Amino acid sequence: MRILVTGGAGFIGGHxxxxxxxxxxxxxxxxxxxxxxxxxxxRRTVERCRAVAADSEGSYELIEGDVRDSDLVSDLVCDAEAVVHQAAQAGVRTSVDEPREVTDINLGGLVNVLESAARSETRRVILASSSSVYGKPQSLPYTEEHQTEPVSPYGVTKLAGEHYARVYNELHGLPTVCLRYFTVYGPRMRPNMAISNFVSRCYNGEPPVIYGDGSQTRDFTYVDDIVDANRSLLATDAADGGVLNVGSSDNISIRELAVAVRDQLAPELDIVYEEPRQADAEHTHASVEKAQEAIGYEPSRSIEEGVREFIDWYDENREWYEPLVRSS
Ligand code: NAD
Structure with missing residues (x-):
């Protein structure tokens, strides 16, 4: 299949x-x-994908460009049978500081993809949405029917993106599916996320930092499960026009997580608590029943297994997080 992956140099897109x-x-x-x-x-992700392509029947092409460039997006979407749209400004806090820019990327880019796909032969568009669309839990775990009341501009862009996808499905018959990812982790994860941050700080002899009192809980999803969900959806119309949660269907408090990582890697360190960050969700926890029914989705790891695997990977691959040395 010819697949366009926007944001394919990033953490999830790379996987x-x-x-x-x-x-x-x-x-x-x-x-x-x-x-x-x-x-x-x-850059290392790109090199890795090139190496995988060299050893497979598949091919890999990188286009450095902006998803807000409608002509470029139109050309690329026309050539693809499926689009897996990951490109976004993924930071909740960045969205508080720079809401215009984030809206421009997250929604402007998305509309370019949908508009181009609606006018070509695209068989399916899978969109990366987020648990951030829920915002304020009335009951947990979140089912897809739970009320959506995002607490950050980022969450608003993701919710609006889901509505765009639904409208393009209804108006143009474009097969769209939105996946509500719950905090994703695993090899090559973004360095500014809790698990990578705790692990790298402990390795460097620095105390893990928690924002707030650490009672906030998260459903952490191993990146392989995100890959499985996307892969399944390329082959079925079972969820077209809708949204699916993709999570681990469990959750853990940030304090428990920090303590577990600290105890394993650097028990001598204290945990540091700083002011809570604006627009952070209090709790997330996914019901994955709908994804189970639609695509046979099953989370593959407990948080304990996944964090252990991430630590093993980090131990052997720390260079991934080192800045690239550039020759001038
Ligand atoms: P990431 O930042 O690693 O990947 C996003 C990629 O998009 C980056 O490589 C970036 O360079 C690219 N990008 C950003 N703006 C672009 C633009 N204007 N044009 C072209 N490319 C652009 O983030 P990620 O964690 O891999 O997230 C991927 C997707 O999943 C995003 O849509 C994000 O909102 C969503 N998501 C992620 C998580 C998570 O926990 N990581 C949770 C929920 C949803």
């Missing part, structure tokens, strides 16, 4: 691309290498 290429698909990545975090991880 998706690698898996699709390894399975023999022809993948084009559109990514503008936005410097939200160190670009070394993205």
């Amino acid at each position: 998706l691309t690698e898996a699709f290429v390894a399975e023999g698909n022809d993948v084009t990545v559109l990514d503008n290498f936005e410097p939200f975090y160190d670009l070394g991880i993205k």
Whole structure:
């Protein structure tokens, strides 16, 4: 299959691309290498995907460009049978500081993808949405029917994106599916997320930092499960026009998580507590029943197993987080 992965140099997009290429698909990545975090991880991800392509029946092409460039997006979407749209400014806090820019990327880019796909032969568009659409829990775990009341501009862009997808499905018959990812982790994860941050700080002899009292809970999803959900959806129309939660269907408090990582890696360190961050969700916890029914989705790891795996990976691959040395 010819697949366009937007944001394919990023954490999740990189894993998706690698898996699709390894399975023999022809993948084009559109990514503008936005410097939200160190670009070394993205450049290494590209090299890794190229290496996988060299050893598989699949192919890999990187286009450095912006998803807000409608002509470019139109050309790329026309050539693809499926689009897996990951490109976004993914930081909740950035969205508080720079809401215009984030809205421009997250919604402007999305509309370019949908508009182009509606006018071509695209068989399916899978969109990365987020548990941030829920915002305030009235009951947990969240089912897809739970009220949506995002507490950050980022969450608002993701919720609006879901509505755009539904409207394009209804108006143009475009097969769209939105996946509400719950906090994703695993190899190559963004360095500014809790698990990678706790692990790298403990390795460097620095105390893990918790924002708030650590009682906030998160459903952490191993990145392989996100890949499985996307892969399944490329092959079925079972969820077209709708949204699915993709989580682990469990949750853990940030304090428990920090303590577990600290106890394993650097028991001598104290945990530092700082002011809570604005617009952070209090609790997330996914019901995955709908995804189970639609695509046979099953979370593959407990948080304990997943964190252990991440630590093992980090131990052997710390260079992924080192800045790239550039020759001038
Ligand atoms: P990421 O920042 O690692 O990946 C996003 C990629 O998009 C980056 O490589 C970036 O360079 C690219 N990008 C940003 N703006 C772009 C633009 N204007 N044009 C082209 N490319 C652009 O983030 P991620 O964690 O891999 O997230 C991927 C998707 O999943 C995002 O849509 C995010 O909102 C969503 N999501 C992530 C999580 C999570 O826990 N990581 C949770 C819920 C939803």
